[in-house]
Amino acid sequence: MxxxxxxxxxxxxxxxxxxxxxxxxxxxxxxxxxxxxxxxxxxxxxxxxxxxxxxxLHRPIRAYDECHDPECRNEHIELEDYWGCDSTVIGWACDECCYDNGNPLECKKHGGDHTGVTADQACSTRAALTKDGQAHS
Missing domain, CATH: 1.10.287 (Helix Hairpins)
Structure with missing residues (x-):
């Protein structure tokens, strides 16, 4: 079969x-x-x-900028070479397409810039699984 x-x-x-x-x-x-x-x-x-x-595999994850605020009381997340927090979320990315073991890639869809990308826009593969099979823009 x-x-x-x-x-x-x-x-x-x-x-x-x-x-x-x-x-x-x-x-x-x-x-x-x-x-x-x-x-x-x-x-x-x-x-x-x-x-x-x-x-x-192709799940949206938050993309962060660096937190420069020494007084920040948010919970911080360790990224490749800096710390981010809820205040520094810049958009969304695909864990599979845009990152390799936590290291950002120059992904085809976003060129590594996830500023303003919504969770629905983060991954073409995941978008293809939606009812209409089209990426949301």
């Missing part, structure tokens, strides 16, 4: 497309409906696990 999530998704979507092309109330519609629900039943769990695995 095929466990490649891309192939499983294609099978489900193809079955759905075939079902959508049939006329309601016909034998062909009934067969297509059965094929679609059967594909979802067989592959839904595996697809859901794959989506969750990808979303856990």
């Amino acid at each position: 095929n466990t490649d999530p891309v192939e499983l998704a294609r099978e489900v979507l193809d079955a759905h497309a075939a079902w959508g092309k049939t006329g309601p109330g016909t034998d062909e519609c009934e067969q297509a409906s059965h094929a679609f629900t059967s594909a979802v039943r067989r592959h839904g769990y595996d697809l859901a696990r794959a989506v969750l695995a990808v979303s856990e």
Whole structure:
């Protein structure tokens, strides 16, 4: 049995497309409906696990600037070579695409500058998992 999530998704979507092309109330519609629900039943769990695995890898994290305030009472987070805090959050980044073991990368999407980036804009991969499959801008 095929466990490649891309192939499983294609099978489900193809079955759905075939079902959508049939006329309601016909034998062909009934067969297509059965094929679609059967594909979802067989592959839904595996697809859901794959989506969750990808979303856990590509999760938005806060991007910080350096906290220069010696009187700051916020809880601080140690970053690559400085300390940040809740007052110095500048935006969001993808933990997988924009960082390597906590070190910022010159990520393709943001060029390393996450100023003003929302959590929804942090990762194209995660955005592709949304209903419309498009990155939010």
